Amino acid sequence: MWRDAALVGGKDLRVEWHSRVAAMQVAPYAVVVLLLFGFAFDQDHALLTQAAPGLFWVAVLLSSLLAVQRSYAIESSDGARDGLRLTGLDPAGIFLGKAAAVAAQLLLLEVLLGFGVVVLFGTRLHDPALLVVSALAATVGLAAAGTVYGMVASGLRVRETLLPMLILPVVAPVLLGATQCWMAALGSARTDGWKWLSLLAAFGAIYTALGVVSFSTLVEET
Amino acid sequence: MDQVIRFRSAVALAGRFPVLAGIDVDVALGDVVLVRGANGAGKTSLLRACAGLLRVVAGEATVLGCDLVADQRAVRRRVGLLGHQTGLYEEMTPAENLRFALRAARRPPAAAGPALEILGITGRLATTPVGSLSAGQRRRVAIASLVSRDPELWLLDEPHAGLDADHRDVLDRLIEGAAARGRTVVMASHETERVAPLARRTVTLSGGAVDASAEGARGGTVAVAATDAVVTGVA
Secondary structure, eight states, X not given: OHHHHHHHHHHHXXXXXXXXXXXXXXXXXXXXXXXXXXHHTTTOHHHHHHHHHHHHHHHHHHHHHHHHHHHHHHHHGGGHHHHHHXXXXXXXXXXXXXXXXXXXXXXXXXXXXXXXXXXXXXXXXXXXXXXXXXXXXXXXXXXXXXXXXXXXXXXXTTHHHHHHHHHHHHTHHHHHHHHHHHHHHTTXXXXXXXXXXXXXXXXXXXXXXXXXXXXXXXXXXX | OOEEEEEEEXXXXXXXXXXXXXXXXXXXXXXXXXXXXXXXXXXXXXXXXXXXXXOEEEEEEEETXXXXXXXXXXXXGGEEEEOSSOOOOTTSOHHHHHHHHHHXXXXXXXXXXXXXXXXTOOGGGGGSOGGGSXXXXXXXXXXXXXXXXXXXXXXXXXXXXXXXHHHHHHHHHHHHHHHHTTOEEEEEOSOHHHHGGGOSXXXXXXXXXXXXXXXXXXXXXXXXXXXXXXXOOOO
16 A cells, blocks of 8 residues: 555656646745735734734645645546556555645645745744644645545536535634644744644544545545 | 456446446457447447446456456456557656556566557657657557556557557557467457457447347357357467
């Protein structure tokens, strides 16, 4: 399973490296979203600083939709999905590989947006460990849930419009938990971020397990 | 002789439509079979079912000893399907596509180079993204992928489509070579004159089942093994 995961993850990242879609479309989209938030709250810089964690994670969330859609778009060209099924790779490995590739792209995006938040919103760091660990946990949850629901939507004609409707309500706990963790880490609210981290960890573990168990059925039936 | 394909009253559905409607087929180890039939007769569906891509919902279906009714995935790594679509990743180069397929099949990735060379995908072509190649060149990459894996069962759907004259000849030689190595080959094609000389026998499908009248079946049986196959010999 792990060998297959590494193979599929490497393949997805190689495709992205060649196509540059993540670098040329997803990242600029996320930066534009962040800039628009900055313009919207420009008159109240204190509010902007306080809301920065939530705005950051909304931008990441919206960008994750593009990353997940892209992850399945590369399987839809010229029978590539049938080609992948014919390889006989372990479906759990395919899930883990695709989720890992999405997670890797999101982590790079978060680093970029993190600099944007510091520069645009003037935030300060209080608890770097909490910030990093919560970002990792939230990213695992977003990638795992996105990969599961991306596969559900991929076989449907209305996948582009259906995917946000499927994913956004499901990942609401990630948005909530990650925002609370980051508010604590950035000192914009007096909340116990480490408690919220357990929510992120549980969400990531549940959707990773769900993907490993269910991906065989999803690959064959959707 | 060992049976590579054995279908008995096999039924497969596309939605609610039976694309295989109780088909009986036997193909022996090392056989080279041409599958004929009008559009919609079930040729592609038969090949996809043999590859484990189309679920058989009723009857018996065994390919390379794998029971497709119980587990359609088990056979996939042992077969190669050349379909209407190439199954390649457009953003990756031919060499990258083949190396990925070989690693997935637990084969040495070094087999990619010779296979691409046989199909004339060399130099700049081997390092150009597949999406930038012509339809014929993509087809050649797909054939190279099949050749590099050299699976036990070759399933070829309109294998000559899109190829120029030279590479049609190359493909013929590859099919002959596979048969000579004891591989089993099942081809679906409308180009009967081209493909028939490669095949040892012919199966005609109609309405998702073997056309007994076209096969000259005896006593109402439609089992292909019992039909008067068109024996044309191996070229």
